[in-house]
Amino acid sequence: MTARLKIILSGLMVGQLGSLLVLFGNPVNMGVCVACFYRDIAGGLGLHQAGVVQYLRPEIAGFILGAFLISRMKGEFRVRGGSSPILRFVLGFFLMIGALVFLGCPLRMILRLANGDLNALVGLFGYIAGIYVGIQFIRKGFSLGRSVKQKTASGYTMPLFAIALLALLFARPAFIYFSTEGPGAATAPVWIALGAGLLIGGVLQRTRLCTAGGFRDAILIKDYHFLWGLVGIFIASLIGNVTYNLEFFNLGFEGQAIAHTSHLWNFLGMTLVGLTAVLLGGCPLRQTILASEGDTDAIITVVGMIAGAAFAHNFGLASSPAGPTFNGQIAVMIGFAVTIAIALSAVRSEVTIGKGVRSRG
Amino acid sequence: MEKTVCIMTFHATYHALGFEKVLKEQNIDVKLIPVPRDLSSSCGSAARFRCQDLSSVKALVDEYCIEVDELYEREEETDRPGLLDRILRKK
Structure with missing residues (x-):
């Protein structure tokens, strides 16, 4: 099988599972959403008190365990890290703020688009704009630094976190929150959600599908390998939606599920996501996969995203179908300022490639 | 020699550029490509060039002090293009 066929098939699988999970009970246009699911987990753990988005989504545990198991089996579980962990935490934090102002991660953006939500098209333009800006920093020498080998125990953080989430989900202790209404109460059966998550985690560990990587490579090195995977997600989800979720299909801007129609903030929210994702070297889904195969820098990024989700709801930063909040708009602006400051600080302006100039990694 | 291609990997995309x-x-x-899957599970950029240029490339890497990671030599892709590839190329 050619590499291109593999990446397209993995995209088709993600898109199809995205639609199927809606059929089985997940919120409309949110069969899979990495940002939303971390936000739900933050809620389930009581890190924020937004009652409608609290659930320990088993899909996330599935992504982690699927990627962990397959990387172990293939000898690719390598524990490494030390590439600016705190900067990654901050970038992950603001990535989540941008995603929750738009209302979805880049994967959900594609799934929303495949269900006719044109607000996601505005988000897509913003995402590409953010990636384009991030690429300019990469061209100028941006790097968070090289990672090095870390203690093996660090690499088990994510699989143990996933097992703890599943244990709490099944045991339902009193201190874990479960939404009784809203998106957090719309859930596919646990075993189906977990199975879909395992499949996605395993396959994406093999194919490295990444929504940020797809656009980054297309713009930066004119390589369309990963972009084909994104086309696959869109096509399979579109087919799934018009086949068995047709009652929810709605082409236009108005009345979309868990979305708002503020073009400016849909655009800017996703611009912030694109910019932070390209600087981090991967979208939330890709960060989750990397974190599960021993990349401790990606683990810190995921922790940053969970913290961002908790703050987003505690401080009223997350948008709602009524639109973005004033606090959210301020937070996105702060996010741009902080992210650009980090990007500038990590551009090695003193190091240029040229005769006799020693370049450092 | 002509049947092999060389793949260079880097620590940062900037170095690949x-x-x-x-x-x-x-x-x-030279062509920048995503790091081939069999070489790494990372998703960074690598460079592909003809191995017959290897000695010139090594000299340039030294002369310009370009930081590189690993060099791989591999057989050129001899797989017949898949059905999808053929359809897409016909477009």
Whole structure:
């Protein structure tokens, strides 16, 4: 099988599972959403008190365990890290703020688009704009630094976190929150959600599908390998939606599920996501996969995203179908300022490639 | 020798871009690609060039002090293009 066929098939699988999970009970246009699911987990753990988005989504545990198991089996579980962990935490934090102002991660953006939500098209333009800006920093020498080998125990953080989430989900202790209404109460059966998550985690560990990587490579090195995977997600989800979720299909801007129609903030929210994702070297889904195969820098990024989700709801930063909040708009602006400051600080302006100039990694 | 291609990997995309620029200035065929899956589970950028240019490339890497990670030599892709590839190329 050619590499291109593999990446397209993995995209088709993600898109199809995205639609199927809606059929089985997940919120409309949110069969899979990495940002939303971390936000739900933050809620389930009581890190924020937004009652409608609290659930320990088993899909996330599935992504982690699927990627962990397959990387172990293939000898690719390598524990490494030390590439600016705190900067990654901050970038992950603001990535989540941008995603929750738009209302979805880049994967959900594609799934929303495949269900006719044109607000996601505005988000897509913003995402590409953010990636384009991030690429300019990469061209100028941006790097968070090289990672090095870390203690093996660090690499088990994510699989143990996933097992703890599943244990709490099944045991339902009193201190874990479960939404009784809203998106957090719309859930596919646990075993189906977990199975879909395992499949996605395993396959994406093999194919490295990444929504940020797809656009980054297309713009930066004119390589369309990963972009084909994104086309696959869109096509399979579109087919799934018009086949068995047709009652929810709605082409236009108005009345979309868990979305708002503020073009400016849909655009800017996703611009912030694109910019932070390209600087981090991967979208939330890709960060989750990397974190599960021993990349401790990606683990810190995921922790940053969970913290961002908790703050987003505690401080009223997350948008709602009524639109973005004033606090959210301020937070996105702060996010741009902080992210650009980090990007500038990590551009090695003193190091240029040229005769006799020693370049450092 | 002509049947093999060389793949160079880097620690940072910036270095891959510099490598490409220097080689292109010297009219050496080079193409940036995602790191081949069998070499790494990471998703960074690598450079592909003809192994017959290897000695010139090594000299340029030294002369311009380009930081590189690993060099791989591999058989050129001899797989017959898949059905999808053929359909897409016909377009």
